Structure formats: structure tokens, C-alpha cells
Amino acid sequence: MAKGYNKLLRLTVLLVATLLLLSACGGEETVEKARESQEGREYTYPVVRLEGGDYGLPTPFLHYGRGPGGYKMALIFDSLLEYGEEGLIPWLAKDYQLSEDERSYRFTLREGDTWHDGKPVTAEDVKFSFEYFQEHPPVWNGVLLEGKPIVDSIEILEDDTLVFKLHEPTATSLEQIGRVRIIPKHIWEKVENPETYDEEEALIGSGPFQLTEYSSEHGTYEFTAFENYGGPKPGVEKIQFVPVSDSIMAFENRQVDMISINEDLLERYQENSEVEILEDPGFWGYRLVFNLEDQEVLQNKDVRRAIAYGIDADNLIDKVARGAATPGSPGYLPTDHIWYNERVGFYDYDSEKAKELLEGEEYSFTLLTGNDNREVRIGELLKLSLAEVGIDIEVESIDGKARDSALQEGNYEILLTGHGGWGSDGDSLRSRYRISGFHNEKIEDLGRAQLVEMDPEKRKEKIFALQEEIAKEVPMLPLFNTKGYRVYYRDGYDNWVYMFDHHNPIHSKLSFLEEIR
Amino acid sequence: MKPNRRKMKLSQYAVTILLILTLNFFLPRLMPGDPFTVLSADEGEVHTTYSEEDIQRYRAYYGLDRPLVHQYASYMIGILQGDLGYSIQFKQDVGTVIFNRLPWTLFLVGISVGLSALIGVFFGVISGYKKNTGIDQFLYSFFITLSEIPGFMIGLLLLFFFGAYLNLFPLSGGMTHFRDYASRGEQILDILHHSLLPITALTITGMGGFYLIARNTMVSIIDKPYMMMAKAKGLSRTRILFYHGLKNAFLPIVTRIFLSFGQAMGGALLVENVFNYPGIGRLMREAVTLRDYPLIQGVFIFMTLFVLSMNYLSDVIYKRLDPRVI
Numbered sequence: 001m002a003k004g005y006n007k008l009l010r011l012t013v014l015l016v017a018t019l020l021l022l023s024a025c026g027g028e029e030t031v032e033k034a035r036e037s038q039e040g041r042e043y044t045y046p047v048v049r050l051e052g053g054d055y056g057l058p059t060p061f062l063h064y065g066r067g068p069g070g071y072k073m074a075l076i077f078d079s080l081l082e083y084g085e086e087g088l089i090p091w092l093a094k095d096y097q098l099s100e101d102e103r104s105y106r107f108t109l110r111e112g113d114t115w116h117d118g119k120p121v122t123a124e125d126v127k128f129s130f131e132y133f134q135e136h137p138p139v140w141n142g143v144l145l146e147g148k149p150i151v152d153s154i155e156i157l158e159d160d161t162l163v164f165k166l167h168e169p170t171a172t173s174l175e176q177i178g179r180v181r182i183i184p185k186h187i188w189e190k191v192e193n194p195e196t197y198d199e200e201e202a203l204i205g206s207g208p209f210q211l212t213e214y215s216s217e218h219g220t221y222e223f224t225a226f227e228n229y230g231g232p233k234p235g236v237e238k239i240q241f242v243p244v245s246d247s248i249m250a251f252e253n254r255q256v257d258m259i260s261i262n263e264d265l266l267e268r269y270q271e272n273s274e275v276e277i278l279e280d281p282g283f284w285g286y287r288l289v290f291n292l293e294d295q296e297v298l299q300n301k302d303v304r305r306a307i308a309y310g311i312d313a314d315n316l317i318d319k320v321a322r323g324a325a326t327p328g329s330p331g332y333l334p335t336d337h338i339w340y341n342e343r344v345g346f347y348d349y350d351s352e353k354a355k356e357l358l359e360g361e362e363y364s365f366t367l368l369t370g371n372d373n374r375e376v377r378i379g380e381l382l383k384l385s386l387a388e389v390g391i392d393i394e395v396e397s398i399d400g401k402a403r404d405s406a407l408q409e410g411n412y413e414i415l416l417t418g419h420g421g422w423g424s425d426g427d428s429l430r431s432r433y434r435i436s437g438f439h440n441e442k443i444e445d446l447g448r449a450q451l452v453e454m455d456p457e458k459r460k461e462k463i464f465a466l467q468e469e470i471a472k473e474v475p476m477l478p479l480f481n482t483k484g485y486r487v488y489y490r491d492g493y494d495n496w497v498y499m500f501d502h503h504n505p506i507h508s509k510l511s512f513l514e515e516i517r
Numbered sequence: 518m519k520p521n522r523r524k525m526k527l528s529q530y531a532v533t534i535l536l537i538l539t540l541n542f543f544l545p546r547l548m549p550g551d552p553f554t555v556l557s558a559d560e561g562e563v564h565t566t567y568s569e570e571d572i573q574r575y576r577a578y579y580g581l582d583r584p585l586v587h588q589y590a591s592y593m594i595g596i597l598q599g600d601l602g603y604s605i606q607f608k609q610d611v612g613t614v615i616f617n618r619l620p621w622t623l624f625l626v627g628i629s630v631g632l633s634a635l636i637g638v639f640f641g642v643i644s645g646y647k648k649n650t651g652i653d654q655f656l657y658s659f660f661i662t663l664s665e666i667p668g669f670m671i672g673l674l675l676l677f678f679f680g681a682y683l684n685l686f687p688l689s690g691g692m693t694h695f696r697d698y699a700s701r702g703e704q705i706l707d708i709l710h711h712s713l714l715p716i717t718a719l720t721i722t723g724m725g726g727f728y729l730i731a732r733n734t735m736v737s738i739i740d741k742p743y744m745m746m747a748k749a750k751g752l753s754r755t756r757i758l759f760y761h762g763l764k765n766a767f768l769p770i771v772t773r774i775f776l777s778f779g780q781a782m783g784g785a786l787l788v789e790n791v792f793n794y795p796g797i798g799r800l801m802r803e804a805v806t807l808r809d810y811p812l813i814q815g816v817f818i819f820m821t822l823f824v825l826s827m828n829y830l831s832d833v834i835y836k837r838l839d840p841r842v843i
Contacts, residue, residue, distance in 0.1 A: 054607075062608050065555060065565035066807065137574065139565060149569050149838050189761045195578070197607065213695060216607060217617045217795040238695075245689035245793040249681040282562055286523065311577060374560060400557060401550030401808050417557040419564070484561050505562070 038339055043225060043237040044514065045115075045182055048493045049256050050506060052241035054219040056213060059202045060138035060181045061194040070140050073506035074181070075223050075239070076116075077205035077232070078125070080107055082509065083499035085337070088178055091231065092121070092206070102169040102454045105177065109160040113230030115184045117205045121230070123156045128185035130154055130177075134195050142176045148174055170451050171459050172427045184207065208234045208513060217422035219243050235495050235514040244484035251487065257507065258496070259314040275487050278496060281336035282326045282481030283423035283503040286378060288367075289407065289415045289476050292437030294363070296463025298414075299437065302357040304474045310355035310389035311382060317480050320377050323484065328478025331467030332423045332429055338479070338500060341464040346469045354389035364392035369416040371397040378416060378479065410436070422481060423501035426463035427451055429470065438475045526832075537821045545805075545813045546585070552605045552808045570719050579605055581775025581810075592814065601818065602811030615797065619819075621691050622789070622796030625712060626781045629719035634774055636720070638766070643759050644728070645735025656728070660707060664725020668755035669787035672718035676791060679714060685713050689793035714723065715792045719784050723777055732775055734766035768839055777830035779824040 007314045042308075053068030056062050058076055063069030082091035083272040093107040106420035113121040118429060132386060133141070134149060143150055150173050166173050186195070186203045194202075197451075202209050208229045213222035221241040225234035244250040261269065269275045290298045297303055299333070311329040326335045331344035367382060369375040386393050395416075398406070406412045421428070430447035446469060450462040495514070496505040505511050553572045558564045567575070576582045580591070595602060601611035637660070644656040663671075680688045687693070693710050698704040738744060741761070747761045786798035793799075797816060806814040 028529070056608060062606075064606060065567065065608075066562075068563055070565060073565075075649075106717075141568070141571055144568065144570070147568065193573060198609075213696075215795075216609070217621070218690060218692070218694065219795070222695050222823075226564075240695050242694050243690035243793045243795070245676060246681070249676075249688050253681065253684065253688065370557065372559065398549070400559075401806065402548070404554050404556040405550040407556050418560060419557050420562070421566075462760060465558070503561070504563070508759060 033454060040156060045195055045236045045493050047238045047240055048236045048258075049240045049242055050258060051244045051247055051250070051256055052219040052221065053243075054216050056216075057198055057202070057214060058221070059197070060133075060140065062198060062202070063135070063139055065139055067410065068504075068507055071509075072221060072223075072241075073140075074207070075209040075512070076203060076207045076211060077181035078113075078207045078299075079179050079181055080461075081175070083179075083373065084510065085498060085503065086500050091178075092126075092182055093178075094175070094482045095251040098174075098454065099163075104165045105174060106157075106161065106163045106165050107378065110230055111160070113206050114228055115206050116210050116226055117184075118228075119152075119184065119186060120207045121164050121182065121184075123158075123160060124342060125185045126162055126182050127154045127156060128189065129182045129508060130180060132183065132188055136300040138181065140179070140181070143484055144177055145170060145176070147171070162224055162397075168452070169454055171453055171456075172425055172451065175425060205482065206230070208232075209239065209507065212238075232355040234512060236493060236512050239512060254489070257492050258486055260484050260486045260504075263324040263485070266324075267447070269487050274489055274491070276490050276494065278486040278488075278505065280482075280486065280503040281423065281482045281498065282334050282483050283336065283501065284416040284418070284477055284484070285325075285328055285334060285422050286375075286416060286479035287328060287476055287478045288382075288495070289412075289417060291410060291413055291415070292435055292475065293410060294437070295413050297363055301473060302359075303363065304477070305347070306354040306357040306389060307386065307391065307476055308474050309350045309357065309385045309394075310391060311347075311477070311479070312349040312385050313346070313480055315385065316351070316381055319373055319381060321482055325482045326479040328480050329467070330474055330477065331472035332422075332432060332478055333426060333463075334465055334478070334481040337423055337426075339426050339460055339463050343464070344467050347474075349385075351389050359391075362390040362392070364394070365413045366396055366410040367414045367416060368403060369395060370395045370400045370403050370418070372400070375416055382416075416479075420503060423503070426459075429463065429466050433470060433475055435475050438473075440469070440473055440475075443469050443473065522757050528831065529617065532822065533825065538593070538596065539589075539815045541814050542589055542819070543592050545810050549798065550577075550808050551581075552810065566667040574825065575687050596818070597634075601630070601815040603817075604804075604807040604809055605813040606807045606812065611811050612802065614812065615815055615819055618800050621794060622782070622798060625719060625785050625788070625794070625796060626778060628712075628717045629723060630774060630777045630781050632716070632720040632769040633723030633777070634727050634770065637724040637729075638731040638763070638770060640724075641731025641733075642735050642763060642766075645732040645763075646739060646741070646754075646758055648736050656842075657732070660725045661722055661730040664723075664728075666722070667787065668718050668722040671721050672788045672791040675714045686714050691795045703789050712794075713784075715788050718791075719781055720786055720787050723781060726773060726777065727770065730769050731763075734769060735762055738762060742819045746748065768835060771834055771838065772831050773802050775827045775834075778827045780837075782820060782823065796800055796832055 002138065036105050055072060056064040058069060058073035060073060060077060063073045078092045080091060080093040081088045089385040092110055092113060094110040095108050097106045099106065109123060115121060120144065129153060130143065133143060148167065150167055152167045154333045155163045157163055164177055175435050184204055187204060205305045208231060209223035210225055210226050211221065212224040213220065220243065225237050242255065244256060247256065248265065250256045251259045268276055290304060292298055308330060314453065317323060317325045317327065327346055329335060329344055330347055331341060367379050369379040376397050379397065383393040383395055403415065403417065407415055407417060427450065430451060433443060433489060443466065446462055446466040453459040453462055488496065493510060497508050498505050498509040499508045502508065553567055553575050555564045555566055580588060604611050604614050607614050630640065640656050640660065644653045647653045659670045671746065681688045687710065692708050744761060747757045785796060786801060789796045789798035790802060804816055
């Protein structure tokens, strides 16, 4: 037996030695090393590393609808306008003008833009892109309004000037036209099935970055700055998205440059002088949807208002979001929105008022939530809170896709859903509040009026009024908008820019370009 | 095996496959939700909400607007032609998607099944030989405890300790990205370096089963006359145990190895998610959450065929090794 043990010992020593050898080799390069090796380049920063994940090949047709694939695609493909910190900013188009009859927009292109293959970007390319997308809608399909194209015709006036004639003057057309990706005609005119077109040419855009590496199975992307970019200079030479198992560990080991953290970790980083903390605007939120078509009781405005009074939003924020959220505005547009109307106010928790509105009646509903931990907790807290005013809630949790399908089919009584996009244009009120079983003429009229109002100031007033009307009716109830936190190292890449309507600076192209605020 | 028995066996396999293929088609479609309706997201995540027109267009593009029977027919015809369809999420052929991830999982599963068999059997034999002594009791409780801890939990512990705390191993992925390797050897070492923690996690969860089989067999044969004979001949203990003893435990161990592949595949599903490892396990989770019907079908067909062929192989090998079985 002694022999056997000797062998075992030798084997163990060998194994340990191999382990040590393996652990000595490989490993990620640190940011420091990368920086040294790149010194002397003209870019202010060599490599930014961020958490990866597979979101598809970043062409306008092949990125995934789920997740930030579209924002990766937008690094390669420019649009006429871009999302700045306070509103839309000129981009591939250096300026734009609305005609006097408000039926057309005239765009003038920026000079000096070329495609990544060296050919110049022309007005022809812009016109072609819109026409091509009409026949082959891309994943970000923005040129329709209620299923109809917003652009009637596009005319090229000079080499660098185009006129977009609108079907009808609508306030959202500028943003819709402005965000359409411009693709090179000389490549795509030959492509009949863009949904399967994954050749190298499919990735030729005119944006500030080019895709230099992508792996679907590893979820990695590498973008490299385009040297001849016609717009503001890229502030970083490479953006790398790498796989991460635990983002906190990856950040602490400096394998990624920025991560989002939850409220519990906030204190840890507040005490760390090497780290800077950013607070996201609350453009991601949860709301309760009432099934007004199916549940006759819920058609009664007082019952809906009673539910609103019976929910302690501050308690939800404390317990579920650990304080990192703002109460949802009953007028829908969140408090951080550029057109948020302060006069709307809130339904502060008031169980007496709720009971009064219910006139002593008791009701019971099933609340459908997703099976994510937070949603289940929200459900349970709502149950407790509403029980006090005489509303009995039974919480039912199902997986995300099943919940979405229930919402679509009207297969619920009250439903909890969470999503982003709360910072988008105020026109979202019109589509969001087109709820079957709910009819309010004033809201419908205001919704329509703001859409065709081309004067921004007058339109803002209408959207303010719309929020007030909606808040009185509460056809659905925003609960809270989360305020995420992000951390990055002070001595690392620090040019993070938020788009005016969005909660994540990693999705903003401006974050990777030199000072253009 | 007599020809008609073989025929019967094969037809049993054929019926099983047909049944599974059919279930595989209908089950995902019976789940609520569809690939294109995206109305909510995980906290902080973004998504594109498709308009009704877009959804109709996509459904037509992927053939999901046709009657279910037609879809089923073209699915079966596709499979017979080796065409698994086109993934809705990945926008690639399902075959390509699976094939790109397959080597990573097979690598993890293959090595960890081999290692857990070696380690489990080695200690099982020692334990059986030293039955009811302190060593046996210690090994017994040690292996039983280990095999009861789920793989992902072991993975997490390894990740925290060896990856984050000691910084000896990478925290995630299958290889170092965006790096030029000086040689093929360096690349292989890098891949091994990344795979070591997931393999260890899978190996630890698999060892218990092998340990028990080896121990039980050893206990049952240790007093047999041929073992006494070997001892009397003055052979070394190692030879007695690992040659004469193990030979008798060989059959159940081989069977166990083949059956373990299926189990280890299940384990890999969780472990790959812990380490963000680029294999089939993560793919399967994504396919189901996103209701990517062709991909769900493809992954499950692959798993089915894999497990069935392992069973078949173990049948065949068992018969080769043991002539008493017909």
C-alpha cells in the first residue's frame, strides 16, 4: 500500500504544479499595461473594457431586439441627428429646417464624411437608406406612425441637401427621421435579403467606430476608432466588450472599466476615493396595468384612485429599491423627464381617503407579476398595503414571456410590468394610454393635438395638460422609476455622457467621443 | 445479439426518438408567450418593442403564421434532411449556433466525467478495501457530502476563492479575448486555464457516484476466493486492488461513465452559467427564455440524441465486455 500512497503523493504534486503553471500564464492584461503599450497614440485613451454579452451582429438588420445590440450598431452607423444631453443634436446633417407650411424638412449634410471603405457619404445614400428600409424594415424601425410611413417623398436638391416631404405634419417626425441609420447604397442596393446578409461589407458604416472582432458564442465585441471619421474625434481607440461572470469581481480586478451597482453596494464605493459614482436618471420603471375591458369594477375611476391612494410608494422604494428610485408620476412622464409637469403631484399614501373612495366596499383582484425576485416582492408589499383599505390581492408570478403574452391578450386583472424608455418623447402618452375599455375624450383630443403641434413651446403646454388629465383618471399606475448607480475609476476612462432620454451612458455614442457636450 | 432482438431494440430507439421529436415541436409552442412579443425587460435592461405590423411580418418570415400541422410537417422534413431551421434570436442556422458552442461543452463534460471517474474509483477502491475503518468512514462521508452540493454552488465557491480572492484564475469566459497568442501552445494553455475551475466544479459533483460504485463492488468481492488467492501469491496490494479487484468493478463503472455524460450535460448547464462559459448550457437557457422555437428544438434534439446514443453505446459495450449478457 505504501507504494500506492507514494504514487498518489507524486500525482498530487504533479497536479498542483500544473495548476500553478496554468494560473501563472494567461490572465487579463490590466488597464495600466494596455495604457503603457499604447502610449504616444493620438487617442486620449487606448482601451475601454465593458461587460459583454451577445446581442447580435451589429448591422441594422441582425442585432437582437432584446438588449443593447442596437446601440452597438449605432457606433458603426450614423444617423442624421443624434441624442445629446439636452435634446436632439445635428449629426450627419449639420443643420435642418422646417418649411413654412410645416410639411417638409430640409437637411444639409456635414462635409467630409466617408464610409469605412473610403467612398464619400452622399445625399443619394441618405435617400436610398429610407427607401430601402421601407421595403426591408430594420430592427429599429422608426419611420412609421401607426403603421403608415411618415415620409411621403425625398428629394435631393443639391449634393448635400435633401428635402423630406411628410405625409402629415407631426411633431415626432423630426426625431423619427433623425434616428434612421444611414447605410451605403453601393453595398446594400445589391442585397435582397438583409436578414441573412452577414458579409464583412454589411458592417461598413460611416460612424466613429468599426467592428474589428465579434464572437456570438463568447459574447465579445471589439470596436476600433475610424480614423477618417467626419464628426467629433473618437476619444478612445478601442471599445472591448468581454464576458463577465460577476460584474463586481470583474470591476474590482479592473477587468472592466464601468459597471452598474445596486444600492447595497453604494456605501462601499462612496468610501472609496479611487472610484467615481454616477446616478442614472429614472428612465426605467414599474407600473400597474388595470384590465379595464374585463374588470367592470376597475372602470370606476374611484376604485382606481383608491388603489393609488392605498399604495405606499415610499415604502416600496425603501424596501424594494433600497431608496434608489423616485415615486412614479400618476401622469406617467417620470420626474427626470425634460417635460415632466410638477403640477401633477402624487397620490400620497392615505388609507382613509382610499376607504372613503371605496365607500366601504371590499374588492379582490389577482395581480400578475413576473417571477423575478423584485417583482414578487413588489407584489407581496402591494398585497399588504392594499389589504388595509379593503382590497384583497392575490399575487400570481409567472415567467417574463408568459406575463408579456398575458398583457397582450388581456388575460389578467391587474398586472405588474417593468421596462425602460420612460424618458422618450411625450408622444408616448398618446400610445400608452390608448387602453381598451378606457375612453376619455379630453385625453384623446390632447393626445392628437400635441402630435400635430409643430411649435415646441405650445406642444409642451399640451403635454403638460395631458399629464394632468391622465393623473386624474389613473387608467394605469406608474409605481416607481429606478435610479441605478454606476461606478468607474477616476484614473480610468471618465468621459461618460447621458442621452437626454436614456438611463445608461454606455449606450450613448457621445460617451466614446471627445468632449462634445 | 440475435438479429430480431437487435431490430426490436432499434425500433424501440426509433419510437423514442419520434416521440421526443414530436414533443419537442409542440411543447415550446404550448408555453405562453412568443418570440416577438417583448413588452417588459429585466431591471435596467433595454429592448425593442415591435409594432403589430413588425410582429406579423416576422411571423410570416419565420413561417409561424402557417397552420401548426404544416409547420410540424416541414419541421420533420427539415430534420430528415439534417436542417434544424433558423434561429429567431441568433439570426443564424440552428446547426451553426449549436456547432459553435458544442466543442466547449463537450470539452468540459468529457474531461470532468473522465476525472471524476478516475478520482471516484481510486478512492472507492481504497475505501472498500479498508471497509469500516476510519479512512473508509472519512472518505464515505466526504464523497457523499460533496456529491450532494449542487455544481453551481461549488462553482461559485471556487470562483470567489480561486478567481476573485486569490486571483489565480480568470473570472469568466472560455479564453482571453483580444489577445494575440505567440503560439498554438500558449492558446491551449490559456483555454485550459479558463476551463480549470468549471471542470473542477463538474468533477467534484460527479465523483460521488463513481466512488460509491467502486466501493460497493470492492466490498462485495474483497472476501472472494480469487482475491485470497492473489494475496496468497504475494502480489502487491496495488496490483490486487487495481488489477484483480477493479476488473470486477469494470462493468458497472463503464455503464456509469456513459450514463454520467447525460447527467454532466445537465450539470454543465448550471456551471456554464456561473462562469459565463460559452457552451450549450447557456444556449439552452437563452433559447427557452426567449421562446426561440427552432433553437429550443435544435438544442433538445441534440441533447436527446446525445443521451440516447450514450445509452446505446453503454448497451453495446456492456455486451462486448460481458458475454453472459445477450
